[in-house]
Amino acid sequence: MTSSPEFREITLTVNGREHRVRIAPGETLAYLLRERLGLTGTKIGCEEAECGACTVEVDGEPVVSCIFPAEKAHGRHVLTIEGLARDENGHLVLHPLQQAFVEHGAVQCGFCIPGQIMTAHALLRHNPEPSREDIRHALKDTLCRCGGYPSIESAIQAAARALREGTPVPRPEIPPSIRAGRVVGRPRPRPDAVDKVTGRAIFTDDLKFPGMLYARVLRAEVPHGILRGLDVSQARQMPGVHAVLTAEDLPAARTHGLIVSDWPILVGVGERIRYVGDALAIVAADTPDRAEEALAAIRVDIEELPPLTDPVQALQPDAPRLHEGGNLLKHIKVRKGDVEAGFAQADVVLEHTFHTPIYEHAFLEPECSIAVPQPDGSMYVYVGSQIPYADRRQVAAALGLPEEKVRIVGQHMGGGFGGKEDIAGQIHAALLAQATGRPVKLLFSRRESMMVHPKRHATQIRVRIGAKKDGRLVAVQTELYGDTGAYASLGEKVMTRATTHSAGPYEVPHVKADCYAVYTNNPPAGAFRGFGVTQSAFAIESMMDMLAHALGMDPVEIRRKNALREGSVTSTGQVLREGVGLLECIEKVEAEMRRLSDGQDPFRPRRVPGKPHLVRAWGFAVAFKNTGLGGGAPDQSTVEVELLPEGVLEVRTSAAELGQGLVAVLQLIAAEETGLGPDRVRVLVMDTGRTPDGGPTTASRQTAVTGNAARLAAQGLLKAVQAWASEYYDCPPEAVAFRGDALVAGDRTVALPHLVQAMRDAGLEPRTRFTYHAPETRPLGQPGDMHFAFSFAAQAAEVEVNTRTGEVRVLRVISANDVGMAVNPLGLKGQIEGGVAMGIGTALTERFIVENGRVVTDRLARYRIPSIVHMPEEVHPIVVEHPARGGPYGAKGVGEIVSIPTAPAITNAIYHAVGVRVDRLPVDQEVLLLALTTR
Amino acid sequence: MRRLWNLYLRPRTVPEALRAIHEAPQPAAFIAGGTDLLLDIETGRHPRPHTLVDVTDVDELQALEVRGDRLFVGAAVPVARVAASPLVRTHAQALAEACALIAGPQVRNLATLGGNVAHALPAADGTIALVALDAQAEVASPRGRRRVPLETLFLGPGRSALGHDELLVGFYLPLARPGQASAFRRVMRPQGVALPILNAAVWLRREGDRVADVGIAMGPSGPVPRRLRATEAALRGHALTPERVAAAKEALLREARFRTSKFRASETYRRLLAGVLLEEALQTAWARAGTA
Structure with missing residues (x-):
């Protein structure tokens, strides 16, 4: 291809340096920067502007x-993220914007950050003192799915001030944990932040290997049918095409799956197609274009069948069976007390049905896998994955190799949110690499990403609730239908969580819940931040407000009255012994909400003076969410810590860093326990060749489970060093300690490299490994603890409804979260902001549309995630710390709880503002306006 | 990204551009910012061209200036520049407001006013403002140049009346005189396709408490962007009383052809919004004209 006569040469200046570049026709500036100049700091998230x-x-x-023709850059000056920082005598000097993004915790997964910083840089060029509105106007279409918009805003303002005044970047004021130690509990920028603001952080698609081929996957594009014929002969003959594989070519396993192996790696002739994303053939070629052309040359014969598109329909006796065991993946039951006896005692009984749609994770980095065959017959797979060891198991099974012959080499991940737990392209890339003996990259297009990976379950939830006149709950009955789509994924677990949490964080004497997780021909549904509880919380929290209204009670009061507290018994019969901060969350949010309401009832509608068609009110919601796998699943994590000759303590585990900040948490814990400075601690994650199994990064479990493993491994190392050094340096063990970047033994100070050398000379490796087992849990239906800890939250949202148009804006959000202990308050702030942002998306902007099994919202232009303009004027974070017995320093999970109460808080606020009950997400402004005009 | 073109040309003058589109390997198409066109090619809504003729280096298409009694806005002026231009803000507030609402700055710096018009969507923000402002378009072709009312450039949704070898040079707008002003307003849906549910542009000339003259456009109110003349007639020459506004709303609902767009808005919702947007844009323009 390099000999093509169509190539032409252009000249452009990039970051102050002139380049003469030969470019191919059709090339974009993004491609030129990334592929020809190796400036991979510029990221490609959607290729659709x-x-x-x-x-x-x-x-x-x-x-x-991404849509700027490279030819158009001829003669122009281009500035990329790599051009902002300066090198001063070998020292990296960050641009104030970069520094501010680091200091203010505006960096999470980091994939959007180069775009954020460049957009902000251009803003400050024209406007050195931007207002909040100026920033929002400028950053309107620069999306951040981690949702750290408030921190991005404050970082830009801090940088602008530093630039104007020539002073250092002002730091944010973030209070430490009430249980802060020397370093844990104190805000600290994450260790990967500098790489992420300079564009040096490598994500999978930034990697290149010699001789690398490019893969594409032929998708069924039909939701239901039988594959009758597949002719790949022509595609195999095409020049530049190195392999075309079908189900006939599979060397070993034919299916994959995290729990149930029901997902075909490739659908074979005569087999059933269950959704549009099913893979029929895979291609590896010299270039992505060639691979695409080869796909077009494959002839496919599909006998189309009518699709099953909703779970109720799929359970009809005459419905076709999508899987051998039928269409019911699982009937999940929760029983406590005698629900009918409970309703008989009730003064008020209400019943209502709620609906939630499919939601898409929309992580900004599309899935990418690169498989690289090794000379010894093993296979490396470079990928950003939430469960590296599950990838290893499934890839090995597909290749017919022992697990040790597969190494998953995790890369920086541009977000996951549960959407990178299942296999995406890992197996396909590895099969093609095995067949060709060459490295193979499989990068999903945005459309493919949106079509293929498992989504959040669409649900239908009926709630029947009974209470006494004073608001005390006596019975809750729920019936849930969850659309688990074509394959099991984590559907059973997700819907179990939805069910066990469906009576809310309340003590209810009589509970009966039935959930049906059902296969359909929609895209599979699996893990998504909130793990089913997002859906059931919307239903029960809406119902609680309806109950308060029916009883003439205050919405906060009714929740306070029923809230879980120490000694409460949950719906599954678990006695909560400690770590129940729900009441404190409720009280703190209530106090702040009432303070902001200036003594008026926050739940009464208020018209905006001079604009009476704009009506405001507050809404309130609470939630709880388990930390850890629970339900009897063994929940463990292994961490290895080692002092390296370069004087660094390396913490190794395959737990995943997807942007949530685990690497900072583990760094702080290891530093705290050893006494070393955090800058002496390096965290290596997600490499099955070098890091022991940290278990899946799901269920908000890593801070608690892997955090504990890191804590105990670090303690073990310290003890080993103390034992050895006390003898070697002849001092009592208690006189041996790490201080900053050295070991102090009695009156001697030993540099770390010397220590490592001395221990090794003595035949000792300064290394320990610890496997932490979380407290045992019990399966649903058995007595005892189903989970070892729960996080709790309360949120209040103030909305403004435009009664002329139905438009809804969120003005302020107060979010209190009981996280046990804030290990890194800076990271926690980002998680809270991001959780609120995602909750706003759930309530207002996001709706994944599948029509007759076909994905309508297959681009970011059709599936809108919240932008900075959707953010409230204020997200007020409140940290509540009721320690969990088992967590490190009492810490429990935070990743999910922060996003769960937002949607019902918003819809409850809408009800208080205009009296319309939203029982179907997302809020539809048209439905709202029609309701307002027809009553 | 798949290869969307083979040859990319950057002519410097209108004659060069016209020659290029004629002589280059076919199929050939003009391109300006490409923010719509390239995505249309990628998704197959527009046939894949061999040659793209980029007109953004043509100086004449980059002009933004007063020419005689008209404001000229070159077709290749990025909408960011239109939105920020003091001339546009003075003479055509509706256009500045519309252009400021299009996408984000990274797209506004590429997307052009000419592209907005050539794309011929019935609710394109810039186009709706131009129509209400009674803009004329200058079109160049191998057969010479012509100046035509903007409304004549549209055949149907996404179908422009411009021939393959015709190039939009720019737009002529009347200069605002005392008592004249305009305004733009739109409603979006937070979910789904980033197209307005409904937008509205109003230009008017105010004499005392009377609407001496008025131009109104709303999109989508039919297959092509157009003036709503019956609605204008209900206002023209009358004092702006609540009764008059009500009469104009009635005329609007009779005249406009609102329809249901799947997943975006129902006809019913659009009819509810139409009166709201008309009134809000009208009142804003009225207030501005009072101080102009």
């Missing part, structure tokens, strides 16, 4: 480089 990740400056103006 929607997400802004690829923003660079051309002649001082920000543009999206």
Whole structure:
């Protein structure tokens, strides 16, 4: 291809350096920067000018480089993220914007950050003192799915001030944990932040290997049918095409799956197609274009069948059976007391049905896998995955190799949110690499990403609730239908969580819950931040407000009265012994909400003076969410810590860093326990060749489970060093300690490299490994603890409804979260902001549309995640710390709880503002306006 | 990204551009910012061209200036520049407001006013403002140049009346005189396709308490962007009383052809919004005209 006569040469200046580059026809500036100049800091999130990740400056103006023809850059000056920091005598000097993003915790997964910083850089060029509105106007289309918009905003303002005044970047004021130690509990920028603001952080698609081929997957594009014929002969003959594989070519396993292996790696002739994303053939070629052309040359014969598109329909006796065992994946039951006896005692009984749609994770980094065959017959797979060891098991099974012959080498991940737990392209890339003997990259297009990976379950939830006149709950009965789509994924677990949490964080004497997780021909549904509880919380929290209204009670009071507290018994019969901070969350949010309401009832509608068609009110909601796998599943994590000769303590585990900040948490814990400075601690994650199994990164479990493993491993190392050093340096063990970057033994100070050398000379490896087992849990239906800890939250949202148009804006959100202990308050702030942002998406902006099994919302232009303009004026975070017995320093999970109460808080606020009950997410402004005008 | 073109040309003058589109390997198409066109090619809504003729280096298409009694806005002026231009803000507030609402700055710096018009969508923000402002378009072709009312450039949704070898040079807008002003307003849906549910642009000339003249456009109110003349007639020459506004709303609902767009808005919702947007844009323009 390099000999093509169509190539032409252009000249452009990039980051102050002139380049003469030969470019191919059809090339974009983003491609030129990434592939020809190796400037991979510019990210590609959508290739449709929607997400802004690829923003660079051309002649001082920000543009999206993903649709900017490279020819157009001829003679121009281009500035990329790599051009902002300066090198001063070998020292990296960050631009104030970069520094501010680091200090203010504006960096999470980091994939959008180059685009955010470049957009902000262009803003400050024109406007050195931007207001909040200016920033929001400028960053409107630069999306951040981690949702750290408030921190991005404050970082830009801090940088602007530093630039104007020539002073250092002001730091944010973030209070430490009430149980802060020397370093844990104190805010600290994450260790990967500098790499992420300079563009040096490597994500999978940034990697290249010699001789690498490019893969594409032929998708069924039909929701239900039988594959009758597949002719790949022509595609196999095409020049530049190195392999075309079908189900006939599978060397070993034919299916994959995290729990149930029901998902075909490739659908074979005569087999059933169960959703549009099913893979029929895979291709590896010299270039992505060639691979695409080869797909087009494959002839496919599908006998189409009518799709099953909703779970109720799929349970009808005459419905076709999508899987051998039928269409019911699982009937999940929760029983406590005698629900009918409970309703008989009730003064008020209400019943209502709620609906939630499918939601898409929309992580900004599309799935990418690169498989690289090794000379010894093993296979390396470079990928950003939430469960590296599950990838290893499934890839090995597919290749017919022992697990040790597969190494998953985790890369920085541009977000996951549960959507990178299942296999995406790992197996396909590895099969093609095995067949060709060459490295193979499989990068999903945005459309493919949105079509293929498992989503959040769409649900239908009926709630029947009974209470006494004073608001005390006596009975709750729920019936849930969850659309688990074509394959099991984590559907059973997700819907179990939805069911066990469906009576809310309340003590209810009589509970009966039935859930049906059902296969359909929609895209599979699996893990998504909140793990089923997002859906059931919307239903029960709406119902609680309806109950308060029916009883004439205050919405906060009714929750306080029924809230779980120490000694309460949950719906599954678990006695909560400690770590129940729900009441404190409720009280703190209530106090702040009432303070902001200036003594008026926050739940009464208020018209905006001068604009009476704009009506405001507050809404309130609470939630709880388990930390850890629970339900009897063994929940363990292994961490290895080792002092390295370069004087660094390395913490190794395969727990995943997907943006949530685990690497900072583990760094702080290891530093705290050893006494070393955090800058002496390096955290290595997600590499099955070098890091022991940390278990899946799901269920908000890593801070608690892997955090404990890190704590105990570090303690073990310290003890081993103390034992050895006390003898070697002849001092009592208690006189041996790490201080900053050295070991102190009696009156001697030993540099770490010397210590490592001395121990090794003595035949000792300064290394320990610890496997932490979380407290045992019991399966649903058995007495005892189903979970070892729960996080709790309360949120209040103030909305404004435009009664002329039905439009809804969220003005302020107060979010209190009982996280046990805030290990890194800076990271926690980002998680809270991001959780609120995602909750706003759940309530207002996101709706994944599947029509007759076909995905309508297959681009970011059709599936809108919250932008900075959707953020409230204020997200007020409140940290509540009721320690969990088993957690490190009492810490429990935070990743999910922060996002769960937002949607019902918003819909409850809408009800208080205009009296319309939203029982179907997302809020539809048209439905709202019609309700307002027809009553 | 798949290869969307083979040859990319960057002419510097209108004659060069016209020659290029004619002589280059076919199929050939003009391109400006490409923010719509390239995505249309990628998704197959537009046939894949061999040659793209980029007109953004043509100086004449980049002009933004007063020419005689008209404001000229070159077709290749990025909408970011239109939105920020003091001239546009003075003479055509509705256009500045519309252009400021299009996408984000990284797209506004590429997307052009000409592209907005050539794309011929019935609710394109810039186009709706131009129509209400009674803009004329200058079109160049091998057969010469012509100046036509903007409304004549549209055949149907996404179908432009411009021939394959015709190039939009720019737009002529009347200069605002005392008592004249305009305004733009739109409603979006937070979910789904980023197209307005409904937008509205109003230009008017105010004499005392009377609407001496008025131009109104709303999108989508039919297959093509157009003036709503019956609605205008209900207001023209009358004092802006609540009764008059009500009469104009009635005329609007009779005249406009609102329809249901799947997953975006029902006809019923659009009819509810139409009166709201008309009134809000009208009152804003009225207030501005009082101080102009």
